[in-house]
Amino acid sequence: MLVTLRNDADPARVQAGMQRLGLWTERLSAPDGAPPFLLVSPCSAAVEPGAVLQVDGVAGVCVRPSPHPRLDELAGQSIAIAGRRIGVGERPILMAGPCSVESPAQIAASARAAAAAGAALLRGGAFKPRTSPYSFAGHGETALAWMRAAADEAGLGVVTEVLSERDVESVARVADLLQIGSRNMQCFALLRAVASARKPVLLKRGMAATVEEWLLAAEHLLAAGCPAVILCERGVRGFDPSTRNLLDLGAVALCARVHGLPVVVDPSHAVGRKDLVAPMARAAVAAGAAGLLVEFHPDPMQAKSDGPQALDPAELAALADECRTR
Ligand code: PEP
Ligand code: MN
Numbered sequence: 001m002l003v004t005l006r007n008d009a010d011p012a013r014v015q016a017g018m019q020r021l022g023l024w025t026e027r028l029s030a031p032d033g034a035p036p037f038l039l040v041s042p043c044s045a046a047v048e049p050g051a052v053l054q055v056d057g058v059a060g061v062c063v064r065p066s067p068h069p070r071l072d073e074l075a076g077q078s079i080a081i082a083g084r085r086i087g088v089g090e091r092p093i094l095m096a097g098p099c100s101v102e103s104p105a106q107i108a109a110s111a112r113a114a115a116a117a118g119a120a121l122l123r124g125g126a127f128k129p130r131t132s133p134y135s136f137a138g139h140g141e142t143a144l145a146w147m148r149a150a151a152d153e154a155g156l157g158v159v160t161e162v163l164s165e166r167d168v169e170s171v172a173r174v175a176d177l178l179q180i181g182s183r184n185m186q187c188f189a190l191l192r193a194v195a196s197a198r199k200p201v202l203l204k205r206g207m208a209a210t211v212e213e214w215l216l217a218a219e220h221l222l223a224a225g226c227p228a229v230i231l232c233e234r235g236v237r238g239f240d241p242s243t244r245n246l247l248d249l250g251a252v253a254l255c256a257r258v259h260g261l262p263v264v265v266d267p268s269h270a271v272g273r274k275d276l277v278a279p280m281a282r283a284a285v286a287a288g289a290a291g292l293l294v295e296f297h298p299d300p301m302q303a304k305s306d307g308p309q310a311l312d313p314a315e316l317a318a319l320a321d322e323c324r325t326r
Contacts, residue, residue: 009057070222075260082157097123099306101143113313118326172197195224235270244272256288264291
């Protein structure tokens with residue numbers, strides 16, 4: 001934002017007035033003795049231009065058009081999902097389940113435990129992106145049917161990942177929320193195909209994506225007809241392998257508290273170890289997260305993927321109480 005001053009304005013007083021609104025400014029001198037311009041730092045609070053115009057001495061305000069106008073319209077709104085609302089001003093919601101949908105019995109037990117912990121949605125991968133081609137990659141469409149049946153029985157919604165354009169229709173038939181995984185955040189053809197299902201999307205942040213790239217991926221979805229996007233921070237690639245990823249809670253606070261957007265946090269993939277999941281979940285809610293996406297397993301030792309980060313049902317219930325998601 002660039003602010004012009006009236007000829008008779010005292011720039012220092014205008015800067016002080018703007019600082020009271022949470023705006024940090026830099027003075028840029030104008031030619032020919034005209035009053036300086038003030039350049040508003042991007043570290044400033046989100047303030048409407050109308051409020052800036054009220055500051056004594058301000059003559060005009062010039063705002064750079066937003067690169068994600070559709071996303072900006074979601075600011076401050078909540079989204080209806082599986083009988084609950086998610087977003088600013090709502091109690092954080094819990095989405096919980098195993099990393100992978102492994103069998104009808106495993107997902108049914110997971111759905112019962114998730115419901116007992118007050119979760120709104122059952123998570124679980126039917127189509128799994130795996131680093132190694134030899135790892136378990138999910139039971140595909142068969143698992144989608146197991147998952148829907150288990151969720152219906154327990155009164156939950158379903159969130160599950162769409163890995164390929166080919167699977168959009170089958171996933172959209174069973175899921176209340178379609179997940180785009182971290183590895184596919186900028187797979188624009190997939191984003192367009194998922195948007196065409198006209199269902200809300202959970203957009204995981206790419207593991208090396210800037211916040212701006214993440215928001216623009218959300219804009220791609222909205223521009224292609226997706227009705228609502230929920231962002232999901234799941235940790236970015238750090239330099240230190242001590243935890244699986246680096247949980248960027250600053251980005252969560254920025255998206256939630258400055259941009260007013262619905263952002264949930266996945267502490268499980270962020271830290272990769274179960275003993276740190278609950279503390280990071282609490283920190284996420286403190287940062288402004290609108291919800292949590294948490295992996296657990298009825299029998300973590302038997303998990304076919306991501307066992308070390310899976311809570312057991314009792315630990316999930318304790319997390320739900322600590323984070324007040326129920
Ligand atoms: C997942 O949530 O199942 C998953 C694969 O996560 P991510 O895309 O964040 O790695
Ligand atoms: Mn996982």
